[in-house]
Amino acid sequence: MSMKRSRSKGNDMRKQRLLTGIAGILMAFLFTGCNTSSVEEWVDEVVEDINGQIPDNTLLPVESVSEEKYVYGQLTEEEQLVYDEMLDAILNHREEVAVATLDKDVLAKMYEAIMADYGGLFWVDGYSYTEYSRAGVLTGLKFAPKYTMDEAARQETQAAIDEKVDVLLGGISSEDSDYQKARFIFDTLVRTVNYDLNAENNQNIISVFLEGRTVCQGYACATKYLMDLLDIPCTIVTGTANGEPHAWNLIELDGAYYYMDTTWGNPTSNSPDDFGDVAEVVDYCSFTATTEELFQTHSPNVNFSLPECNCLDDSYFVQENCYFKDWYPEDIGALFTELDSHPVQMKFEDEAVYGQAQQFFIEEGHIGDYYTVDSSLFYMKNETMRVLTFLKK
Template sequence: MAGFCLPFLLCKNDIPGIIESNNKKETVWMFKKIIKVVFAVLIVITVGLVGVSFFTPKDKDAVTDERLSQIMAEDHFLSNPYSGFSQLNEDERKAYLRLTDKLDNYESTVELGDNKISVDSLNRVWTAIQQDKPEYFWLDSYTYHYDQETSMVTDVNFNYHYNTDEIKRRQGEIDAAVTQIKSGITPEMDDYTKVKTVHDAIVSHTEYDLNSEDNQNICSVFLNNRSVCAGYSKALQYVLKDIGIFSNYVTGNAVGRGPHAWNLVQMDGEYYYVDATWDDPSFDDITREDPALRADPPLNIEYVYFGLTTEELLKNHTFDNTLSTYPGFTATADNYYVRENMLFDLNSADEQTRFLDTLRGTLDNGSVMEARFTEPGMMDRALAGIEESDILNESGVRYLRYDENQVLIIWRP
């Protein structure tokens, strides 16, 4: 007679001491033995699984859902809708936090463990860190390893510009420079005034220089006082972040010039663009091409690119939308010319009078007037009005015009 089998068990005929019998007692005894064998096997399997689970090492560095929720609730910089961090999906955000946890301690190798992501996601995370973290002035580049079967990144290796001792030395000098800038900020100031104070300090103490050292990080501004757009923008972001004002590092292109960087800044509840590089007369094309103006520019600081709307920015900037996309920002209340009452609409006779009176008063005080007009073509009308008033015939009066932005700068050297 053929024997019957249970899964993973011995057949009845294979169990020693069991023989075919019609005896009821022997049949019962046989089933009892089989049941004992089943329970024994199940116990072995269960103990084995529990043992594997118990002895599998836990990923102590894993960023959990709870940690992510806490960050989103408590860190108003990272949770801002326009931060690089906020552009990432949930898994990318966890990897971001895992990487920055290690970067904060100058660790150069990071195992991703339970927070593995794809290569494309790692590129997005890197871009987000670049947008959000100007304080990582020592961070240069990265390499990674990935699992060829899953295409998931297993570990990341960071390359630093300096060793730990040099990082700490430079950080001390940066702290001193930032403390000096912050000394000009008082608690009663609104956001506009705070941002303008920081903007002015950076522009007035920095010379635009394509050959400057460390010009892709904040050391070029705070330590060397010479930089390019990356240094200006990251330095502005660094100080604003330190005083509690959101700012993002934005990259793209300057029309007709190539890659460029500037800032998105939140002031008094609204968002504006600020391009500190282009507000430095040492960068300005007009002053650069005129040796006399370059030697003695009318202003140490300009405000042509302070507090721009999206529409105004897009006249000569384009966005790199690799990671972040921005809506059309339209607020004008904290534009420099609006706040300083230097925006003129010459369609009004009263405004024409105000313009000429303001100009005379400014020149008589030995100051420089920087004015903006509400529509194209109005600058020519302003200059015609100045000429009719004989102001331009006065000794030494000069002007610079920025037609694209409808800005006119007038001074008497």
């Protein structure tokens, strides 16, 4: 048996033909170049210290519309007021507004909070601010969103997005469970939107709904946008994955928190070019993941607290009866009968059972006891998550 091996980011990637006729692939699951925006990049221009001028620092009355948002709920009353002022300016396409703070760091924190709480602000990309002072004493601070289009173009784009989203959400009912809604969004996005580093508008939902190709920030924003429409609490989380800039989501299903990384579920972002047949797989390892599972590869970098996600009730593997705590070969083997209709993924609670499954079904070839094996059958291993995936070519 010959083996071709390459090294990628410390993980092995193998393609091999076994005596059983199964071809195996150990996926690296690497996503690079996501290009998420940092706070420093959001601040496009700083106009500081217009000394001696007396600006109109009148604070506009604003109404809070964010009481149920995750990050907003963690802010102080003073921070919430600044958040409300900044969001009101963005939603109403205002050029510049005075804010109830003299601290530019508060602006940065509130802008990050807004971007985590809202996924659909496609017409804004950063901001600038102006500091006013008299006799060396800071007297005022103004916030100016950086718009990527005028208000007419924004309305036209929003109408086009609404039309696409209405069709997309036609496949789900408001009566469906939280799990069903979340999985519908996950499946729909990973199956219909390609991962493309060169996609235009890839930091917002235009790339997803109107262009069908995006990167991690676009996936995370679109996930947030759709979850909001289905009344599923959701937040955008940014940080790194395998050391590269990345974005994913925190969601709440049936009162429990889970992580959801739509990018890592997408076949076009986790399949090497020479494994085109694997592109039919949706990887559920990153859907409703726990903190322990996701943080083996992901590291958040945010200015708000994150919960400990440790519930398995709405895990894909639990819900679909393919999570195994103990060694039950007959129960595991029964899953292979579904291979003719769709790929099969199975997750194991610990390394011992995971190792038994690999040895029994793959190395010893006992998958043939449950399914007719030929050269069209492939498998993938995710050793970090203890997941095996089998699929027909």
